[in-house]
Amino acid sequence: MTIKGIxxxxxxxxxxxxxxxxxxxxxxxACPTYAVFGTEMxxxxxxxVLMRAAAEGRIGLEEFTNSFTxxxxxxxxxxxxxxxCPSGVKYGIxxxxxxAAIAMNRxxxxxxxxxxxxxxHQLMPNLGLLKLMARVMWLYEITGVQKIVRALAPYVLPRPxxxxxxxxxxxxxxxxxxxxxxxxxxxxxxxxAFFIGCIxxxxxxxxxxxxxxxxxxxxxxxxxxxxQTCCGAAHIHQGEHALARELARRNIDAxxxxxxxxxxxxxxxxxxxxxxxxxxxxxxxxxxxxKAKRFAAKVKDISEFLATRLHVPPQGRVNARVTYADSxxxxxxxxxxxxxxxxxxxxxxxxxxxxKLPDRCCGSAGVYNIVQAETADAILDAKMQDIASxxxxxxxxxxxxxxxxxxxxxxxxxxxLPVYHVVQVLDMSYRAMERGSERA
Ligand code: SF4
Ligand code: SF4
Numbered sequence: 001m002t003i004k005g006i007x008x009x010x011x012x013x014x015x016x017x018x019x020x021x022x023x024x025x026x027x028x029x030a031c032p033t034y035a036v037f038g039t040e041m042x043x044x045x046x047x048x049v050l051m052r053a054a055a056e057g058r059i060g061l062e063e064f065t066n067s068f069t070x071x072x073x074x075x076x077x078x079x080x081x082x083x084x085c086p087s088g089v090k091y092g093i094x095x096x097x098x099x100a101a102i103a104m105n106r107x108x109x110x111x112x113x114x115x116x117x118x119x120x121h122q123l124m125p126n127l128g129l130l131k132l133m134a135r136v137m138w139l140y141e142i143t144g145v146q147k148i149v150r151a152l153a154p155y156v157l158p159r160p161x162x163x164x165x166x167x168x169x170x171x172x173x174x175x176x177x178x179x180x181x182x183x184x185x186x187x188x189x190x191x192x193a194f195f196i197g198c199i200x201x202x203x204x205x206x207x208x209x210x211x212x213x214x215x216x217x218x219x220x221x222x223x224x225x226x227x228q229t230c231c232g233a234a235h236i237h238q239g240e241h242a243l244a245r246e247l248a249r250r251n252i253d254a255x256x257x258x259x260x261x262x263x264x265x266x267x268x269x270x271x272x273x274x275x276x277x278x279x280x281x282x283x284x285x286x287x288x289x290x291k292a293k294r295f296a297a298k299v300k301d302i303s304e305f306l307a308t309r310l311h312v313p314p315q316g317r318v319n320a321r322v323t324y325a326d327s328x329x330x331x332x333x334x335x336x337x338x339x340x341x342x343x344x345x346x347x348x349x350x351x352x353x354x355x356k357l358p359d360r361c362c363g364s365a366g367v368y369n370i371v372q373a374e375t376a377d378a379i380l381d382a383k384m385q386d387i388a389s390x391x392x393x394x395x396x397x398x399x400x401x402x403x404x405x406x407x408x409x410x411x412x413x414x415x416x417l418p419v420y421h422v423v424q425v426l427d428m429s430y431r432a433m434e435r436g437s438e439r440a
Pocket of ligand 2 (some may be wrong): 023025026027045089417
């Protein structure tokens, strides 16, 4: 029996990336799973050794479906190892290739199969359906059913379903009609396209609203190209490359239909896919490879965009001691580190306290907190300890998954701290400015 998809790992390009690793081990301390397990095979270097053994035919099907799959599936694809690596190893591309091969060989249980089918194939590509589900979940929250389910969950719900329930944020199902652009307020400085996303819009619509308002206040007309869809990040990281490509084509065609100043994303994970991973997805498609490069060059994270275009300084006071939890994909892939911090520091009244390990993943990582719930919990516990030690009143984030994960973490750790996106804090300042009040 042969390993399905092994040709992905045996391509000359993949092998060339593998041999860039010089086994120095400088990435080990940056790796959250190495911190949890302390084992070489759960470190970036160990995983590269496994990938190389598979690529060179030194691993049979049995070892591939057991040891290889186990250790590679535990990787969060957070890419902290890429930042730490002095040799420039493109670990993200390597792990995505390994995940694609794993997906072709893995037998998954009925519950996980159902969750993957429902989440990745039905809900994420279909925003209407996702919003309908969010409305049902909102009823579930406000009627008190959630309290009963949460009390019984440890006894009755399978672990992946319990993990899904735990990360459900308080939902405010007020959705904007995206058919007309949002006009610039004051002097018009340009036109941008906004990437609405899927989970962010359905479950955290208030973040999208704040993003649009802040762009408007800074003189930008905000467009919402019809036909856009989920970015496909979860699909890529779970080895569902065919569907990821289909979603990417829809987004590229929707956003390239008009020449915008920028394509704005407010979720670190989505932005990393739209800016970086989307290009690699089409490496063997001459038509879409060029289009993907043009599209990716236009994508900007909201903090990155505003850092040089904050035409209207936020002058309303927002008195709060806050800490900022980096999104791994914003920090390690998009390299946007300073901008969100500078924006926060520009707001009167905001006191920013840094975490001891600001670059350490929170354990969200797409659907990792659902499919690898125990490990994700251990990673989240460490993050919450770090957050608690700052004495912060609010947690500030820049990615949807982190937002949901840290709401759940804060509740579980009994800290009960509010979690806001950077742009929500900016929006609070502008609203305070408008009211002439001291605090939003
Ligand atoms: S991507 Fe993250 S979890 Fe995976 S090996 Fe690198 S540092 Fe570790
Ligand atoms: S830091 Fe880079 S070169 Fe060194 S072991 Fe890690 S991946 Fe390999």
